[in-house]
Amino acid sequence: MNVLDSQRLEGVLQELGLSPAESSESADVALLNTCSVREKAAQKVLSRLGELRKARAAGGKPGVVGLCGCVAEQDGASLLSRSPILSFVLGPGQIGQLPAALQSVGEGKRVNVTGFPADQEYESHLIARSAGARQLVTVVHGCNQHCTFCVVPYTRGRERSRALAAIVTEVRALAARGAKEVTLLGQTVNAYRCPASGAELPDLLEAVGAVEGLWRVQFLTSHPAFFTGSSVERIAAVPRLGSYLHIPFQSGSNAVLKRMHRSYTREEYLDLVSRLRAARPAVTLSTDVIVGFPGETEEDFEATLDLVSRVRFGQLYGFAYSPRPRTPAARYAGRVARATASERLERLFAVQTAIQLELNQALIGRRVEALIDGPARRGSQLWQGRGEDNRVVIVPAWDGIREGQLARVKIGGATAHALIGEAVGEADRAA
Numbered sequence: 181m182n183v184l185d186s187q188r189l190e191g192v193l194q195e196l197g198l199s200p201a202e203s204s205e206s207a208d209v210a211l212l213n214t215c216s217v218r219e220k221a222a223q224k225v226l227s228r229l230g231e232l233r234k235a236r237a238a239g240g241k242p243g244v245v246g247l248c249g250c251v252a253e254q255d256g257a258s259l260l261s262r263s264p265i266l267s268f269v270l271g272p273g274q275i276g277q278l279p280a281a282l283q284s285v286g287e288g289k290r291v292n293v294t295g296f297p298a299d300q301e302y303e304s305h306l307i308a309r310s311a312g313a314r315q316l317v318t319v320v321h322g323c324n325q326h327c328t329f330c331v332v333p334y335t336r337g338r339e340r341s342r343a344l345a346a347i348v349t350e351v352r353a354l355a356a357r358g359a360k361e362v363t364l365l366g367q368t369v370n371a372y373r374c375p376a377s378g379a380e381l382p383d384l385l386e387a388v389g390a391v392e393g394l395w396r397v398q399f400l401t402s403h404p405a406f407f408t409g410s411s412v413e414r415i416a417a418v419p420r421l422g423s424y425l426h427i428p429f430q431s432g433s434n435a436v437l438k439r440m441h442r443s444y445t446r447e448e449y450l451d452l453v454s455r456l457r458a459a460r461p462a463v464t465l466s467t468d469v470i471v472g473f474p475g476e477t478e479e480d481f482e483a484t485l486d487l488v489s490r491v492r493f494g495q496l497y498g499f500a501y502s503p504r505p506r507t508p509a510a511r512y513a514g515r516v517a518r519a520t521a522s523e524r525l526e527r528l529f530a531v532q533t534a535i536q537l538e539l540n541q542a543l544i545g546r547r548v549e550a551l552i553d554g555p556a557r558r559g560s561q562l563w564q565g566r567g568e569d570n571r572v573v574i575v576p577a578w579d580g581i582r583e584g585q586l587a588r589v590k591i592g593g594a595t596a597h598a599l600i601g602e603a604v605g606e607a608d609r610a611a
């Protein structure tokens with residue numbers, strides 16, 4: 181979501197006639213786009229502002245510094261008083277107001293532009309897209325869930341879906357300029373409901389999946405509680421749908437899930453996994469997990485490990501809980517010691533790494549399609565891409581290899597984090 185917001189900010193600047201500078205230290209205008217989902221990300225912003233202050237003191241640039249994104253929304257005007265280098269703060273619901281903010285700065289004002297006006301336009305034509313074959317498209321803004329650990333409803337506002345027709349138009353334009361994979365984004369993407377027609381996520385996926393020229397359509401992030409009715413079966417039947425599904429479960433303990441206000445139980449989550457795998461046996465699941473949530477006991481944590489072992493996720497993003505401003509959980513008793521949370525996180529990763537290695541090794545000998553992203557490391561003869569299940573696929577470069585190429589790859593080896601293979605014959609490579 182933040183990557184796409186940065187592209188939106190860049191697109192607005194370009195429309196104003198600005199072009200990218202070599203570095204923020206030599207720029208006339210420097211914008212920091214921020215994340216406040218975890219404490220560490222928010223702290224980084226303050227140290228980056230300190231670096232920019234020093235650069236300006238030494239060389240006079242950057243001339244204008246704007247703070248954008250979720251930290252801007254969260255801390256608003258207080259940031260302006262704490263950081264004199266800041267010319268303005270601009271929340272994620274106000275990207276269209278960037279020209280007005282810059283104009284105010286030109287008039288010598290320092291402005292706080294936050295909040296979520298209902299009439300804010302989403303100007304998809306102004307997004308400064310990369311030339312890459314993978315593109316992101318927002319379909320749902322904000323979130324109504326209020327999980328007790330999460331700052332998103334405060335920083336991204338109430339849930340608002342974009343109109344299906346506008347999304348399909350945007351995806352058609354992306355496919356026409358070479359996009360092969362489109363990922364539809366929302367904090368609770370499976371709560372999508374078109375404001376004009378009432379169409380839901382399966383309808384949207386069917387419409388986007390029918391766009392000529394696309395290889396795969398993906399969507400994230402899904403909330404387990406919104407796979408209602410026949411949505412699992414309908415989604416599973418979408419022809420160009422990738423086989424990667426990200427569905428955070430956060431904790432395997434019902435007591436913790438209740439305190440998190442997650443509105444499902446571990447049994448319901450496991451039932452959802454069974455339904456998904458029955459409808460689409462090749463699906464690769466990934467998830468988010470929080471360890472050390474207030475009150476989490478060793479028994480609760482073992483329930484999380486048990487769920488991970490049962491589901492066997494292809495990927496898992498695990499985090500130690502950190503209290504976020506304004507969230508109910510920040511006031512909960514039973515804070516888990518940092519050392520305990522770190523130790524649990526290590527145990528979680530050990531279990532997950534062993535599972536990933538087994539799952540990846542089971543693919544040795546198979547042929548997979550991969551969308552090539554570029555050299556695995558700068559100047560490397562090894563290139564990397566991703567399969568339709570989002571696994572990293574490493575291949576030796578061949579003459580004419582290029583970003584955005586679709587390759588058929590025979591898998592010859594595997595680590596916990598990547599498949600290693602080689603492209604199988606020129607004729608099998610789709611351009």
Ligand code: SF4
Pocket residue numbers: 323324325326327330331332333367368403
């Ligand atoms: S559903 Fe996701 S984005 Fe929304 S409050 Fe819960 S964790 Fe945050």
